[in-house]
Amino acid sequence: MILTLPLFLQAFMDGLIMGGIYALVAIGLTLIFGVMEIVNFTQGDFLMIAMYTSFFLHLLLKLDPYLSIFISTPLLFIFGIIIYRIFIRPIVTSILNGALVTIGLSLIFQNSALLLFSADYRLLEVSYSSVKITLGPVVIGIQYLIAFVICFTMTISLYKLLQSTRLGLFIKAAAEDRVAAMLVGVNVEKVYMYSFAIGVASLGIVGPLLAPIYYTTPTIGTLFNIKAFVIVVLGGMGSIIGAMIGGLTIGVVETIGSVFLPGSLSPLISFVAFIIILLFKPKGLFGERQI
Amino acid sequence: MGKKILFSLLSGMFFLFLLSSAFAAEPVKIGALLTLTGPLAEAGQEHKHAIGLAVEHINKKGGIKSLGGALIQIVYGDSQAKTDVAVSEVTRLAEKEKVIAIIDMYPSVVTIAASGEAEKVKVPFYAGISAATEITNRGFKYIFQQDPIVREMSRNFVNFIDFLGKFVGRKLEAVVTLGDTTSYPATAIEEGKKFLAERGYKILASLTYPINATDVSVQIGKIKALNPDIVYSVGYLGDGILIEKTADRMGIESLILDGSGKAHTKWLEMCPKNEGEFTQNFWGRDVSPKANELFGEYKAGSGKVMTGHSALMYQGMIVLAQALEISRSYERDDLRKALQKIEILPGEYLIMPYDRIKFNENGLNIGGDFIFSQIQNCDFVTVFPDKFASKKIKMTPKLEKLKQKK
Numbered sequence: 001m002i003l004t005l006p007l008f009l010q011a012f013m014d015g016l017i018m019g020g021i022y023a024l025v026a027i028g029l030t031l032i033f034g035v036m037e038i039v040n041f042t043q044g045d046f047l048m049i050a051m052y053t054s055f056f057l058h059l060l061l062k063l064d065p066y067l068s069i070f071i072s073t074p075l076l077f078i079f080g081i082i083i084y085r086i087f088i089r090p091i092v093t094s095i096l097n098g099a100l101v102t103i104g105l106s107l108i109f110q111n112s113a114l115l116l117f118s119a120d121y122r123l124l125e126v127s128y129s130s131v132k133i134t135l136g137p138v139v140i141g142i143q144y145l146i147a148f149v150i151c152f153t154m155t156i157s158l159y160k161l162l163q164s165t166r167l168g169l170f171i172k173a174a175a176e177d178r179v180a181a182m183l184v185g186v187n188v189e190k191v192y193m194y195s196f197a198i199g200v201a202s203l204g205i206v207g208p209l210l211a212p213i214y215y216t217t218p219t220i221g222t223l224f225n226i227k228a229f230v231i232v233v234l235g236g237m238g239s240i241i242g243a244m245i246g247g248l249t250i251g252v253v254e255t256i257g258s259v260f261l262p263g264s265l266s267p268l269i270s271f272v273a274f275i276i277i278l279l280f281k282p283k284g285l286f287g288e289r290q291i
Numbered sequence: 292m293g294k295k296i297l298f299s300l301l302s303g304m305f306f307l308f309l310l311s312s313a314f315a316a317e318p319v320k321i322g323a324l325l326t327l328t329g330p331l332a333e334a335g336q337e338h339k340h341a342i343g344l345a346v347e348h349i350n351k352k353g354g355i356k357s358l359g360g361a362l363i364q365i366v367y368g369d370s371q372a373k374t375d376v377a378v379s380e381v382t383r384l385a386e387k388e389k390v391i392a393i394i395d396m397y398p399s400v401v402t403i404a405a406s407g408e409a410e411k412v413k414v415p416f417y418a419g420i421s422a423a424t425e426i427t428n429r430g431f432k433y434i435f436q437q438d439p440i441v442r443e444m445s446r447n448f449v450n451f452i453d454f455l456g457k458f459v460g461r462k463l464e465a466v467v468t469l470g471d472t473t474s475y476p477a478t479a480i481e482e483g484k485k486f487l488a489e490r491g492y493k494i495l496a497s498l499t500y501p502i503n504a505t506d507v508s509v510q511i512g513k514i515k516a517l518n519p520d521i522v523y524s525v526g527y528l529g530d531g532i533l534i535e536k537t538a539d540r541m542g543i544e545s546l547i548l549d550g551s552g553k554a555h556t557k558w559l560e561m562c563p564k565n566e567g568e569f570t571q572n573f574w575g576r577d578v579s580p581k582a583n584e585l586f587g588e589y590k591a592g593s594g595k596v597m598t599g600h601s602a603l604m605y606q607g608m609i610v611l612a613q614a615l616e617i618s619r620s621y622e623r624d625d626l627r628k629a630l631q632k633i634e635i636l637p638g639e640y641l642i643m644p645y646d647r648i649k650f651n652e653n654g655l656n657i658g659g660d661f662i663f664s665q666i667q668n669c670d671f672v673t674v675f676p677d678k679f680a681s682k683k684i685k686m687t688p689k690l691e692k693l694k695q696k697k
Contacts, residue, residue, distance in 0.1 A: 119332030264499035
């Protein structure tokens with residue numbers, strides 16, 4: 001076993017960074033479930049759309065991926081509204097129908113991307129991809145560090161939005177008791193729509209951050225989808241803070257686990273940790289639906 | 292009178308046309324099981340083009356002459372890189388589409404499952420690319436494997452490490468292996484470790500990562516800590532890109548040699564960052580004038596660069612066509628017997644860098660081999676073995692460091 005302090009520290013840092021990125025993918029998912037009880041199987045596909053947006057903006061307009069966040073986020077917000085109004089509104093609060101509809105949408109998105117963009121691996125190369133920061137024995141790629149900082153900031157911002165704004169108050173009310181919220185004058189319909197759109201728009205931030213780090217293909221979203229679901233359940237379905245802590249937990253468990261065990265077992269390690277946590281806290285780290 | 296003659300002539304011509312249509316040779320249907328959708332869809336689409344090009348060439352030259360000029364017709368199946376889907380596609384191609392044979396690409400795990408079904412339904416199955424040993428060591432009669440098995444790939448890989456040692460002027464000693472745990476990478480690495488041990492190399496660690504990994508930083512961190520001369524990496528394109536980016540980020544000095552996962556033009560898009568890097572390859576445009584001609588034609592038609600995998604699929608179609616010529620039959624068993632007998636020597640029908648194509652009693656091609664390419668001026672250049680090399684190895688800063696390393 002190769003175990004050195006530098007390796008351990010590197011793994012811990014990489015785990016935190018990846019966990020922060022996973023968390024923002026999961027937060028959209030947990031928000032949508034927390035408010036309207038829809039398990040959104042298209043979460044990874046919206047991430048894919050955001051990555052393609054960033055890729056093509058860079059290819060055609062030479063726009064830096066970090067700047068493309070300002071385009072992909074509002075674009076995905078509007079797209080989220082459209083998808084909600086056409087496909088989600090008719091089946092909102094029905095868990096089974098929601099799952100079926102979003103699975104169907106996922107197939108449509110992936111195959112549409114395949115048709116439009118082919119299965120080509122799209123690589124977004126930037127001039128600063130080799131730039132790194134060295135903190136003692138730990139090396140952090142600048143792209144990863146920026147991705148983590150932005151994701152972490154947006155997670156906190158989203159939490160603050162929900163805790164401190166009027167919209168946040170309405171969202172919490174609708175999540176807690178739909179009928180009671182309607183009775184006190186909350187436009188639950190609009191709350192659901194904006195919640196879905198916010199959940200999707202969060203991927204408009206993650207997509208451009210990941211586009212230069214990975215490759216973009218029609219199925220890239222599925223790599224993150226499974227992790228997002230694990231994180232949401234681990235953190236507590238509907239808990240923003242839970243998703244953040246869950247993301248960081250999964251990220252660190254995977255990388256630290258890979259230090260001690262063969263790397264191919266890292267999904268196993270995170271699933272074992274997931275099961276152990278649920279045995280002690282069946283509703284997740286932060287319980288259920290605590291938006 | 293004149294009108295009668297004209298009428299007779301026209302009737303005669305019409306009759307002859309009907310007669311020729313009635314006796315036109317029935318097309319020969321061949322199934323092509325590709326990954327047209329899913330995570331390997333890009334490769335599947337490229338191989339589809341290669342197969343289409345081969346069929347175009349064959350049909351333009353008059354089709355299968357021993358079958359009265361029968362044209363080849365391809366029926367595509369989409370495995371989606373999933374074993375269960377591949378099996379049902381084999382059944383569909385064999386029983387509904389009634390193809391005479393099926394040609395398939397990779398991954399090996401899908402080929403193993405699909406060929407098992409082909410054996411059951413008794414349809415000749417031509418594994419164009421997959422290199423897993425299990426494909427032709429099950430005692431099956433209908434399965435033919437074109438690409439040399441993984442053991443030969445691994446032998447060639449270690450031969451190249453020896454060659455590299457001679458180039459840098461010192462015996463390379465320390466190796467770390469890296470791959471996921473699916474059939475092809477796992478087998479390649481296991482076989483490679485045997486050859487490495489035989490030739491006195493020290494294997495410092497065998498590292499793995501999960502399939503479709505999103506992060507390999509721990510594995511690269513371990514490599515950095517161990518600092519081997521060579522990283523023997525076997526995987527697929529997506530993994531190769533992730534490993535490359537992570538190694539670049541973490542400043543790895545070891546030379547990462549890739550076992551064909553990066554034998555893909557997509558990897559060239561990262562140039563000049565990866566200028567001077569090596570990959571094992573199946574084929575290069577510079578291995579022969581005919582290869583270069585085919586490369587040009589493929590690019591003109593698809594706008595893409597022809598990869599070694601696509602060359603293998605093209606070659607597979609040529610072999611099947613030649614076998615049909617020998618069999619003189621539309622029957623599957625006759626084609627199977629023809630494939631068992633066939634021998635294709637260097638010449639018009641051999642575009643791969645092989646001595647020949649000939650199948651042993653298990654259906655394995657015993658004449659195949661591999662090459663190693665280096666990225667020079669952002670293009671793949673064949674540098675090993677000498678008989679197919681078009682240029683010498685280009686010295687790079689990493690190779691300099693390897694030379695100086697004690």
